[in-house]
Amino acid sequence: MPQNSPNRSWTTSITFVAPSFVRIGSLISGGKNSQRVDKSWSCVKRCRPMANATTDELEKVIHERLDVGKVTAMTRAGTSGWAVMHRATTDTGKRLFIKVSREDASMFQGEAQGLSAMFDTQTIRVPEVFQYGQLSSVQGSYIIMEALDLSPIYDQGELGRQLARLHLADPVLPEAHQGRFGFSIDNTIGATPQPNGWMEDWVSFFRERRLKHQLLLTGDSGLIDRGNRLCLRLNDLFDDIKDDIKPSLLHGDLWSGNISGEYAAPVIFDPACYYGHHEADFGMSWCGGFASGFWEGYHDLIPRAPRFEQRQKLYQLYHFLNHYNLFGGGYYGMADLILDQLLKELQ
Amino acid sequence: MPQNSPNRSWTTSITFVAPSFVRIGSLISGGKNSQRVDKSWSCVKRCRPMANATTDELEKVIHERLDVGKVTAMTRAGTSGWAVMHRATTDTGKRLFIKVSREDASMFQGEAQGLSAMFDTQTIRVPEVFQYGQLSSVQGSYIIMEALDLSPIYDQGELGRQLARLHLADPVLPEAHQGRFGFSIDNTIGATPQPNGWMEDWVSFFRERRLKHQLLLTGDSGLIDRGNRLCLRLNDLFDDIKDDIKPSLLHGDLWSGNISGEYAAPVIFDPACYYGHHEADFGMSWCGGFASGFWEGYHDLIPRAPRFEQRQKLYQLYHFLNHYNLFGGGYYGMADLILDQLLKELQ
Numbered sequence: 001m002p003q004n005s006p007n008r009s010w011t012t013s014i015t016f017v018a019p020s021f022v023r024i025g026s027l028i029s030g031g032k033n034s035q036r037v038d039k040s041w042s043c044v045k046r047c048r049p050m051a052n053a054t055t056d057e058l059e060k061v062i063h064e065r066l067d068v069g070k071v072t073a074m075t076r077a078g079t080s081g082w083a084v085m086h087r088a089t090t091d092t093g094k095r096l097f098i099k100v101s102r103e104d105a106s107m108f109q110g111e112a113q114g115l116s117a118m119f120d121t122q123t124i125r126v127p128e129v130f131q132y133g134q135l136s137s138v139q140g141s142y143i144i145m146e147a148l149d150l151s152p153i154y155d156q157g158e159l160g161r162q163l164a165r166l167h168l169a170d171p172v173l174p175e176a177h178q179g180r181f182g183f184s185i186d187n188t189i190g191a192t193p194q195p196n197g198w199m200e201d202w203v204s205f206f207r208e209r210r211l212k213h214q215l216l217l218t219g220d221s222g223l224i225d226r227g228n229r230l231c232l233r234l235n236d237l238f239d240d241i242k243d244d245i246k247p248s249l250l251h252g253d254l255w256s257g258n259i260s261g262e263y264a265a266p267v268i269f270d271p272a273c274y275y276g277h278h279e280a281d282f283g284m285s286w287c288g289g290f291a292s293g294f295w296e297g298y299h300d301l302i303p304r305a306p307r308f309e310q311r312q313k314l315y316q317l318y319h320f321l322n323h324y325n326l327f328g329g330g331y332y333g334m335a336d337l338i339l340d341q342l343l344k345e346l347q
Numbered sequence: 348m349p350q351n352s353p354n355r356s357w358t359t360s361i362t363f364v365a366p367s368f369v370r371i372g373s374l375i376s377g378g379k380n381s382q383r384v385d386k387s388w389s390c391v392k393r394c395r396p397m398a399n400a401t402t403d404e405l406e407k408v409i410h411e412r413l414d415v416g417k418v419t420a421m422t423r424a425g426t427s428g429w430a431v432m433h434r435a436t437t438d439t440g441k442r443l444f445i446k447v448s449r450e451d452a453s454m455f456q457g458e459a460q461g462l463s464a465m466f467d468t469q470t471i472r473v474p475e476v477f478q479y480g481q482l483s484s485v486q487g488s489y490i491i492m493e494a495l496d497l498s499p500i501y502d503q504g505e506l507g508r509q510l511a512r513l514h515l516a517d518p519v520l521p522e523a524h525q526g527r528f529g530f531s532i533d534n535t536i537g538a539t540p541q542p543n544g545w546m547e548d549w550v551s552f553f554r555e556r557r558l559k560h561q562l563l564l565t566g567d568s569g570l571i572d573r574g575n576r577l578c579l580r581l582n583d584l585f586d587d588i589k590d591d592i593k594p595s596l597l598h599g600d601l602w603s604g605n606i607s608g609e610y611a612a613p614v615i616f617d618p619a620c621y622y623g624h625h626e627a628d629f630g631m632s633w634c635g636g637f638a639s640g641f642w643e644g645y646h647d648l649i650p651r652a653p654r655f656e657q658r659q660k661l662y663q664l665y666h667f668l669n670h671y672n673l674f675g676g677g678y679y680g681m682a683d684l685i686l687d688q689l690l691k692e693l694q
Contacts, residue, residue, distance in 0.1 A: 075610075075611075076611055077498070077500045077608075077610075077611045078500035078501045078502045078503075078608055078611040079502050079503055079504065079638075079640060080503070080638060082638075085500050085611075150497070150498045150499055151424070151497045151498075151607075152497055152499065152604065152607045153424045153425035153432050154425045155425050155426055156425075156426055156427070157426070255603070255634075255636075256602070256603045256604040256634070256636075257499065257603040257636040260498075260499045261424075261425055263424075264422075264423055264424045264425040264432075286634070286677065286678075287602075287603070287633070287634035289602075289603075289604040291426075291427060293426060309676070312677075313677065316677070329656065330633065330659075330660065330663070330685075331633075333684050333685070333688060334681060334684070336684075337680050337681070337683075337684045338677075338680070341680060
């Protein structure tokens with residue numbers, strides 16, 4: 001539908017990622033830059049506007065690499081846990097959305113490649129990414145994408161149908177096209193590293209790259225022991241569908257904070273993409289705000305398979321473990337509970 | 348701060364609620380209207396535009412009761428679980444946001460009075476409500492409020508500080524001003540009725556109007572028995588702070604889906620307001636997306652009290668019980684888990 005089709009009009013004139021500018025690992029530190037580094041970070045910490053050096057550098061990047069004219073206005077647009085966000089307008093009328101972080105560019109690389117992969121499916125609205133890279137004036141990195149007219153209102157049924165179309169889209173990456181599970185690069189889920197090395201078999205991928213990875217990060221022997229026992233029984237949850245699991249491009253972190261609307265059409269962003277079993281995209285559904293219309297829309301295109309609810313618990317376990325690793329507290333109990341329930345059900 | 352101050356320029360010219368038009372319980376049914384009723388509901392169910400009769404009636408309400416000119420455009424802006432949303436523009440340039448539901452006007456009455464109460468504190472941006480009422484052309488109701496320029500980006504620290512200011516604001520309702528807990532009317536939490544009858548004591552209020560109410564709705568003897576045991580020990584959780592609990596105006600359903608930004612300033616909406624212990628507003632924090640900046644901002648103004656984390660579990664229990672009552676499934680396990688943990692801790 002035209003209303004929901006991502007705007008591709010810039011793709012011929014704008015470099016998606018300029019490899020020469022992406023110098024991951026080449027953080028500038030020491031010498032004259034040290035003070036600037038600290039100043040920039042204190043800005044991020046205190047949610048204040050960017051240091052002038054950062055603004056100047058971003059304006060230069062936009063002018064010289066994006067071919068959209070000169071920046072005429074740049075305003076702060078908020079903060080997240082680890083980034084400061086800005087909106088910019090250029091003298092050609094282009095509107096841009098920019099995130100700046102103290103971290104190196106690898107998180108933005110994961111975000112950029114995930115958004116780009118979803119964008120290319122032409123199934124669901126995502127912001128188009130124009131550039132990301134390491135800052136040279138201060139320690140940190142940035143990502144520049146199109147600014148969207150977002151509003152929290154969207155059509156739940158459309159979200160369900162468009163998400164299903166994303167999951168049904170032919171994989172673009174050759175490994176996924178050949179039936180393998182993973183992604184072109186490792187990325188992050190929240191701030192936790194998420195390994196995406198390709199594997200032939202979905203259950204093995206989910207066990208090794210998802211469950212065991214998060215279990216080890218907890219350092220909690222009680223969780224690890226029971227998690228390992230669950231891993232031994234994992235195939236039982238897929239008995240009914242093992243021949244039907246194809247690599248679907250997943251958003252990977254689909255909770256309500258990463259879903260919005262643009263003129264009532266759903267938009268998704270801030271992904272942790274990889275190719276996996278489509279049901280794994282419901283691992284955050286406990287915080288998705290999905291109404292019945294969403295599920296009807298989704299299952300109109302991808303019917304609910306046997307034992308969906310049981311596997312949903314498994315996929316939620318990954319995210320509860322990750323939340324425990326990120327935030328501690330009550331998420332331990334939730335991971336613990338699901339482990340107990342699944343072990344009991346699989347006895 | 349001017350940027351975040353709600354716009355009150357309309358308050359002198361627009362009736363907040365027109366009592367003669369709010370005829371709760373006077374649903375039109377039977378006779379010639381029956382067919383229209385069904386048609387309207389099928390529109391809601393299938394997320395299609397409103398029936399013409401509804402559009403005509405809303406345009407008439409806006410023109411005749413809101414003194415903002417005639418509607419020149421009305422477009423659908425999405426659906427939620429139980430409402431269809433529209434945006435309207437008038438020939439005087441006013442932009443309105445309208446929700447239409449098949450239900451009677453009591454849910455919108457709760458929403459309107461909650462938004463209005465928060466709006467009047469001038470502490471945090473909320474949409475201003477202009478009108479709500481029963482539809483007469485079809486079965487259903489509507490609420491009309493200002494349209495906001497929302498975007499999911501906002502400043503987490505500002506949200507924390509502004510929420511704290513909301514909680515610290517002098518109560519406007521006389522009962523709350525006198526130290527009582529409750530609200531002017533009963534409202535809903537999701538679609539679940541939420542009783543708000545005034546009580547002198549916070550712990551009694553939370554026990555009777557919150558925990559026991561949701562426990563009974565589960566109809567589950569295991570939850571009810573243990574919930575009742577927890578109710579007997581509830582005072583223990585408040586030993587350290589019982590003299591400090593004042594009635595704060597709470598949003599009541601503060602999860603990420605009800606938080607957004609307008610030009611980077613936080614905005615909250617879709618409340619389930621009442622006057623209660625300020626910490627109870629974190630009962631949905633497991634799905635709040637609150638970053639560390641949020642907590643720093645909040646606790647700069649309202650310091651974290653002893654046993655905050657333990658009471659947070661209690662306040663989450665209310666919402667997990669409500670989620671179980673609304674959606675079933677895995678929320679049972681979460682309520683069950685918290686009950687067990689609290690009972691163990693309070694032995």
